[in-house]
Amino acid sequence: MDITNLRARAIKDIESATDAKVCEAARVRYLGRKEGELTEVLRGLSKMSVEEKRRVGTEANELKQELEALLTKKLSELSAHGKKHTHVDVTRPGKKMALGHEHPLTKIDAQVREIFSSMNFSVVEGPELEEEHYNFDALNIPADHPARDMWDTFWVKNEVSKKKMLMRTHTSPMQVRYMEAHEAPFQIIVPGRTFRYEATDASHEINFYQVEGLVVGPDITLANFKYIIETFFKKFFGKELEFRYRPSYFPFVEPGVELDIRLPGGKWLEVMGAGMVHRNVFDAVKYDYRKVQGFAFGMGLDRLAMIKYGIPDIRLFYSGDVRFIKQF
Ligand code: YSA
Numbered sequence: 493m494d495i496t497n498l499r500a501r502a503i504k505d506i507e508s509a510t511d512a513k514v515c516e517a518a519r520v521r522y523l524g525r526k527e528g529e530l531t532e533v534l535r536g537l538s539k540m541s542v543e544e545k546r547r548v549g550t551e552a553n554e555l556k557q558e559l560e561a562l563l564t565k566k567l568s569e570l571s572a573h574g575k576k577h578t579h580v581d582v583t584r585p586g587k588k589m590a591l592g593h594e595h596p597l598t599k600i601d602a603q604v605r606e607i608f609s610s611m612n613f614s615v616v617e618g619p620e621l622e623e624e625h626y627n628f629d630a631l632n633i634p635a636d637h638p639a640r641d642m643w644d645t646f647w648v649k650n651e652v653s654k655k656k657m658l659m660r661t662h663t664s665p666m667q668v669r670y671m672e673a674h675e676a677p678f679q680i681i682v683p684g685r686t687f688r689y690e691a692t693d694a695s696h697e698i699n700f701y702q703v704e705g706l707v708v709g710p711d712i713t714l715a716n717f718k719y720i721i722e723t724f725f726k727k728f729f730g731k732e733l734e735f736r737y738r739p740s741y742f743p744f745v746e747p748g749v750e751l752d753i754r755l756p757g758g759k760w761l762e763v764m765g766a767g768m769v770h771r772n773v774f775d776a777v778k779y780d781y782r783k784v785q786g787f788a789f790g791m792g793l794d795r796l797a798m799i800k801y802g803i804p805d806i807r808l809f810y811s812g813d814v815r816f817i818k819q820f
Contacts, residue, residue: 498529499555506562512570519563530556596820597701597809600797601683604703607727608681616680618666621648624656626665631744632772639743644689659687662790663704664744671777676784677709694805701793708786714768717787736760746770753799761799764791
């Protein structure tokens with residue numbers, strides 16, 4: 493029986509141990525009561541000849557003592573070493589803390605709220621899961637009206653009540669909800685998430701953000717709208733921009749307009765729909781259209797962010813790519 497090889501391996505394992513766990517594993521491997529290699533050798537002594545028993549027995553017992561001493565020494569070294577690390581070296585450079593980034597849309601949302609608040613608007617919010625009545629009917633878009641095709645809709649099964657429910661296709665339903673609960677005059681914005689069942693491209697998402705605006709009172713005109721929105725854009729972009737108003741159709745306004753902004757490359761990007769609140773909408777909320785008028789608008793928040801930061805594709809906002817978000 494040659495235990496030279498066993499000794500060499502055991503010493504190497506113990507000395508190279510880097511922590512107490514590895515040390516313990518080495519102890520079990522060689523001195524463990526059940527299957528330790530050296531324990532096995534000692535256990536096998538009874539089967540050896542007297543001659544062999546004497547030689548191997550002496551060597552094995554010496555090795556056992558040697559290894560136990562070595563393990564004790566190693567463990568105390570490791571724990572002293574560990575203690576050294578509990579001292580704080582204040583001269584070492586600190587670890588850089590990874591800070592989170594605000595999503596560009598969160599930033600734009602905050603700026604829009606702040607600018608309108610500074611112009612005396614109240615900020616209100618409404619439900620994303622909406623009733624058909626508020627999203628369509630009360631906005632002068634009855635069922636089977638071809639104008640419903642303007643909004644590709646995610647309908648949601650409703651097993652609770654008989655109401656037809658959908659993910660709101662725009663923030664305009666809050667016009668109705670707000671007027672039902674408040675008297676004119678007032679001026680509000682409604683920022684929020686909107687949903688459409690449509691094919692995505694560089695400027696269309698199925699989930700995006702809008703900001704609704706509604707100003708109602710006696711003698712409100714489209715000129716007021718023009719002044720408010722151009723003042724907003726001047727503050728928002730911090731510079732003069734080129735606007736284009738196009739006549740447009742929305743069932744809940746008369747007249748209706750759309751507003752485009754010219755991009756640096758010369759292309760126009762549609763950023764909002766707007767107009768004077770339709771009489772039928774006032775009727776639906778029991779306002780007297782002979783006493784009050786109002787303008788309303790709905791703009792795409794994502795589109796504003798695209799223009800402000802020069803982002804070519806709306807889908808980047810929702811890609812979840814940290815490299816994109818870290819740039820803002
Ligand atoms: C019109 C008149 C009002 O009195 C009040 C509001 C409105 C706007 C109307 N509710 C509406 O939703 N019009 S819209 O379908 O043209 O969308 C308004 C803006 O949302 C667009 O100008 C565009 O900037 C943005 N938008 C629309 N679909 C989008 C989108 N942005 C990203 N992805 C989409 N799929």
